[in-house]
Amino acid sequence: MKSLDEAVNSYWLHLAPMLARRWGTQKFYSLEQVTQAAQAAGLTTEFIAYAHAMFCSRSDFDAYYAPLPVVYDYEDMRRVIGSRYCSGATDFDTATIMMMLMSG
DSSP, X not given: OXXXXXXXXXXXXHHHXXXXXXXXXXXXXXXHHHHHXXXXXXXXXXXXXXXXXXXXOHHHHHHHHTXXXXXXXXXXXXXXXXXXXXXXXXXXXXXXHHHHHHTO
16 A cells, blocks of 8 residues: 555656646646546556646536545645645646656
């Protein structure tokens, strides 16, 4: 079982390129696309909500997670991701992630 840190790092490193290859370059992807890409890449889906917060729009995220009994907060998750990879910024999108991955 992977830790949250390992899972988020895997999503960050592997999903943006895979999403772009499978569905073309987009600002955001659907929850289904992100989940399918994670599964195809063999990444854990235990923390898939973080991948959804990373690569999906807030409206898609909220539409899916709001009815669930467990609270998932889009902004809180993006703050965690942003603090690790984007110098604290939370307004990143897939293009931002790709640019950061390419710059090393």
